[in-house]
Amino acid sequence: MRAYSTIVNELDVSIPLRYMYYPVFLLRRVLFVIILVLFANSPKIQIGVMSASAIFMIVYVTVIKPQKEKIMLILTASGEGILLVIHVIQIAYLNPD
Secondary structure (H helix, E strand, O other): OHHHHHHHHOEOOOOOOOOOHHHHHHHHHHHHHHHHHHOOOOHHHHHHHHHHHHHHHHHHHHHOOOEOOHHHHHHHHHHHHHHHHHHHHHHHOOOOO
8 A cells, every 4th residue: 555655645545435545536537538529519618528527526525624724725626617717718709609
């Protein structure tokens, strides 16, 4: 377990929902790739699904609080917030057709 201590040390493993952060994070990345491939011609669906996943991650990080350190929670939520803002900006650049 020492080899993985850096990864595990930053997570709060007291509640199962908290230590599910990495599987949720990886599942979100897989969803991103699948959405890019399956909906290549539907940017509105891509933006919608990715915005929803950013909102989900913001809620997950702020409600469940998977990291032990408060600064990591703030940085993770901020990163997801920035991604959400980028997705909202992308809506302005969509073609109307």
